[in-house]
Amino acid sequence: MTDVILEKVGKTYPNGYQAIPSVDLSIEEGEFIVLVGPSGCGKSTLLRMVAGLESISTGELRIRGERMNEKEPAERDIAMVFQNYALYPHMSVYDNMAYGLKNRGIAKNLIEEKVSDVAKMLGLTELLQRKPRQLSGGQRQRVAMGRAMVRDPKVFLFDEPLSNLDAKLRVQMRVEIRQLQRKLGTTTLYVTHDQVEAMTLADRLVVLNKGKAEQIGTPMDLYNKPATPFVAAFIGSPSMNLIDATLTEQGVKISEALTLPLSHQHRGDIVWGIRPEHLEVSDEQNGDFALRIQAVESLGAETLIHGKIETESANGESMVVRLSGPHLPDVNSLMWLTAPMSHWHLFDAKTQQRL
Amino acid sequence: MTVTFPQKGLPWLLLLPQLLVTAIFFLWPAEQALEQAFYQEDAFGLSREFIGLENFIDLFTDPLYYQSMLTTLVFSFSVAIVGMSLALFLAVMADRVIRGKLAYQTLLIWPYAVAPVLAGVLWWILFDPSMGPIALWLKSAGVDWNHYLDGNQAMILVVIASTWKQISYNFLFFLAGLQAVPRSLIEAAAIDGASPFKRFWTIVFPLLSPTTFFLLVVNLVYAFFETFGVIDATTKGGPGQSTTTLVYKVFDDGFVGLDLGGSAAQSVVLMAIVGLMTVIQFRFIERKVQYS
């Protein structure tokens, strides 16, 4: 069943700035959708329109078939977790979680029951009488989630909930959020600028760029078949190597001296891409091109090699190669590589669409 | 702040009490003053006559008004400068001591809470020419103290009483200003070999200048408008006009002299002065906001 539908939803701020031109998205019940994109691309704006904290300028939002545009946040049956948690500083953990229920006039014993259930689930039982300032960052994060969960809403909204935590805690909470969401089966819209977080959490991802949804799909869809160079560069770490090239009869012409053979009916300027992990070490006879090594980053389990494609002219294109295990090639030496055609990504330079 | 409530009528309801009080007790009287300033009214309020700018012309051709302006300036700057110097001195001392800072603060700030008129009464009895201990002591030292007769002495008395009350305020703000001076700067100067005295004048005092300027404005405003009680209790503006400040004169001409038109014209002039001072103060606040 389709739970949340955004139909041509757009936002123009009162100052005239158009943050979101138009976004279409339909979310299935129980689905975990992640909105991802660089800072300032309009993720929060979109989320806040769903929450009812920003008015919807154009288009329609429906939750379970009901139009929500004019509804107050409290009437939408959503719950939100904020980046800085937004816990009420003067209320105890218990009161923070109970506040929304009290406002809805729910019976006291029922509130107690719900809060203690959720507290148990999140391991907050011991902390119920504390004030937010007496909690650690991770604990506050949990309380914020607990506050959202007690209400048992139709939709969870998260706005960068992990970005105030340190790296280790972030990973831990990421896993926990995913498990909780699975267990509760609540439809979730989650905003982050961190593509790792996005890939690991999402059932489906929405990549936003300047307020436009560049691509919507499962993490593997986006990894395997990015629709635009923007998505290609954004998903995956280190980023895909993207090189301006021309498609000719001979193939992909990267520079005067280097053309990778390919038969394709498209002609003209393109962007040619290959992920660092798909490049293979080769030798002078079999290699497609050589890389002049500029820097080597050894991470133990893998090695990242930065270099430039070697050409007669001074400046070749930069490339990153990712090899598993330790490697120690000399800086400034040449490394021959092959680029398996099955891993190529071709984009039209003008329309930025995948070919 | 982007988050607001959508209600349209409620904010008006919330603002209503304040707007009503402001309209009835501030704007209406101000308008009345403005109007009255252009009329001449007899003492019983039975008849009045439009006389245009005559009240203002009278005011600005009246030597007594200029004298009152001068009195106000002398009084205000004396209060500001004497009060600030003493308070700065005490604050520097309090900033130096490690033990008992809070106790000293407590014992120095309470005069803030004393009503100006009470401050006037307290100092008056000390300086009463016939029985005040300080007046008697001054007499034995050869100074013939009688502030009922000597205008300068009357001025000194009101300055002392007004300053006494304001020292606590100045002290608090100077102490806070001193404590905000970064230790590292003072330590750097000490390493450069500057003596404590030199450090104060070359490092600390310049850094205090925003506080000093702020206090100057506050003290002037205080001396202008909040010392009515001091003057009324000690000298009633006399002897002659020697301690009649502009604010005292508005009251005196209006309620004692029953010159309503003249008093209203003075009110208008005073409002203009307060407006100017408020703008200056506001400018300062803006600057402070920018820097912090």
Added chain:
Amino acid sequence: MIENRPWLTFASHATLLLGIGLVALPVWMALVASTHPASAFGVGHIPLWFGDAGAETWGTVLFEEAGNGVDTPVWFMMLNSLIMALGITFGKIVISLLSAYAIVFFRFPCRNLCFWIIFMTLMLPVEVRIVPTYEVVANLDLLNSYTGLTLPLIASATATFLFRQCFLSIPGELVEAARIDGAGPWRFFFDILLPLSRTNIAALFVILFIYGWNQYLWPLLITTDDAYYTLVMSIKRMLSVTDGDIAWNQIMATTLLAMLPPVAVVIGMQKLFVKGLVDSEK
């Protein structure tokens, strides 16, 4: 301290003690004076050490009459002062809280105009517009009433600005969280805003209480009925007795009693007082 100079530390303490002594001198004198009978004061003579009529003087002014032409006892005037001070304080705090709330958390036409109208009150202290304000109050038939004592003084730009500042510093997400939790404007005001502004309100309370208690000119003008005399203004009436008959001991005792409550507030709530002073100058 950067260098250790014992004599400098000693000098600092000595100066501070001297300063405290000078500041306390008039109060000391008043205290001494209030312990002598009225006859102890005369030309060339004022007592410099405590006498033994203290209890009698203080008892008289507190419970019988303040003397010097004021027939009401001090405790009664204290009550009036308290009513006026609390009326002004609560009034200012309530209307300022409400209007700051409207200005910060709502958008409505003429919002800036309202802000400026409130701002104007800064430029119109009561001393400046004393005659016409008196007339307005007289026209409204508010002379000799508690309403007349308090209402004209309760509009306050300073308090409104202070609360505005305080509200603006509340994170927007908190407001959003409250809205999602189903809190309407009133619930938000009472459940979130007021508790979060507690210290600011308390600090302002201290400052405004002192302001209200110390009102002098206004009550002096609009009260002629001794049922409404406030303590601070009664001093003026006590002083207007012809010179020779002044009972200085009673005046001094009344003066000390009149300054006691606000001074006690400042000393007892020093932290809040300092915060209030600093805040209200922002």
